[in-house]
Amino acid sequence: MTRISFICSIFKKNYCKYFAISWSAHRNVMPNNFTLNKDQLWSRRQLLKLGMTGAGVAGAAALWQILKPQTKSIVRVPSMEMEAPQGAANPMQVLRNFDYGTVKKENGRTIREFQLVADTSVIQLNSAVSYNIWDLNGRIPGPTLRAQQGDRIRVLFLNKAGHSHSLHFHGVHPSEMDGIRPIGNGKATIYEFDAEPYGVHLYHCHVEPVTRHIAKGLYGMFIVDPPTPRPPADEIVLVMAGYDVNDDSHNEYYAFNGLPHYLMHHPVRIYKDQLIRLYVLNIIEYDPAVTFHLHANFFDVYRYGMSMKGSEKTDVITMGIAERHILEFVFHYPGKYMFHPHQDAIAENGCMGQFEVVTENDPKNPTKN
Numbered sequence: 001m002t003r004i005s006f007i008c009s010i011f012k013k014n015y016c017k018y019f020a021i022s023w024s025a026h027r028n029v030m031p032n033n034f035t036l037n038k039d040q041l042w043s044r045r046q047l048l049k050l051g052m053t054g055a056g057v058a059g060a061a062a063l064w065q066i067l068k069p070q071t072k073s074i075v076r077v078p079s080m081e082m083e084a085p086q087g088a089a090n091p092m093q094v095l096r097n098f099d100y101g102t103v104k105k106e107n108g109r110t111i112r113e114f115q116l117v118a119d120t121s122v123i124q125l126n127s128a129v130s131y132n133i134w135d136l137n138g139r140i141p142g143p144t145l146r147a148q149q150g151d152r153i154r155v156l157f158l159n160k161a162g163h164s165h166s167l168h169f170h171g172v173h174p175s176e177m178d179g180i181r182p183i184g185n186g187k188a189t190i191y192e193f194d195a196e197p198y199g200v201h202l203y204h205c206h207v208e209p210v211t212r213h214i215a216k217g218l219y220g221m222f223i224v225d226p227p228t229p230r231p232p233a234d235e236i237v238l239v240m241a242g243y244d245v246n247d248d249s250h251n252e253y254y255a256f257n258g259l260p261h262y263l264m265h266h267p268v269r270i271y272k273d274q275l276i277r278l279y280v281l282n283i284i285e286y287d288p289a290v291t292f293h294l295h296a297n298f299f300d301v302y303r304y305g306m307s308m309k310g311s312e313k314t315d316v317i318t319m320g321i322a323e324r325h326i327l328e329f330v331f332h333y334p335g336k337y338m339f340h341p342h343q344d345a346i347a348e349n350g351c352m353g354q355f356e357v358v359t360e361n362d363p364k365n366p367t368k369n
């Protein structure tokens, strides 16, 4: 039974037709309110290496930083030649990949429709340890959903993950859209609400025990952009998570964007003198809080992304579970700079990464602008 016909068996016939159309649109159509600079778009070969062809043109759009046409500003993103890890965990894919959903108009309103499918998969935490997770759209963390404040959000959720799950969004919405009702295996539902307020939010499964349902992978970031766009920047998502592989309610491994140590061994390349905007989420269960520390620099903090003005400048910020912020900075010196929680045991067990600051004429950087 196909995914669509399966949902058809659950939804009324008219909704079924609608669901089928929207699903196919999601697979084939890029959101139409953003532009790509084709000359500078990454090659298919590079996309393949990053394992992004599954994300189709939306993945390409994410690699070439997405800008509103009216800004006319171009944000450059250094190329990153590397083989993509196999499976659901692909930290590089998470970095600059934003799911803007399928945009449509209904009664004059912008509807932004997303499809999320929960399933199961196995990820390789290191050469010796594999771990069974629940994924969303075949990835961990789930897609970074992104909308404009005031959009109507419609999330079509299909649960194929064996247990009951749900999607609970942080934000402002009616009680019936709060996502705490378990959706059984093989069942689907629709969450619909307005995208408000603007900020960096998240979504996650809220079926008990919530610790376990989150720790096994059912979470993602939900960005609501402000009415006035933020200045152009290289925008990067970092999600901190933990893995309790022996079910003792303590994490044995930690990760940025899904895989322990990956971003340490595969540095995130960024350009010197270009504004970097990090969207950072702490979704590490079992540890009450962690910090995020950036080496050799200071960043402006936009707490929860809910203001246009930074509240402080620091090089280490404490984040409780589900806390998330925008952190902005510029590097003026080329080289490698680590980032990690300053709970060093957590960093040493996998939540460790580094930026590699490059210049545009760097011979290692094949992207010429």
Ligand SMILES: [Cu+2]
Binding pocket: 164, 165, 166, 205, 206, 207, 213, 214, 218
């Ligand atoms: Cu769940």
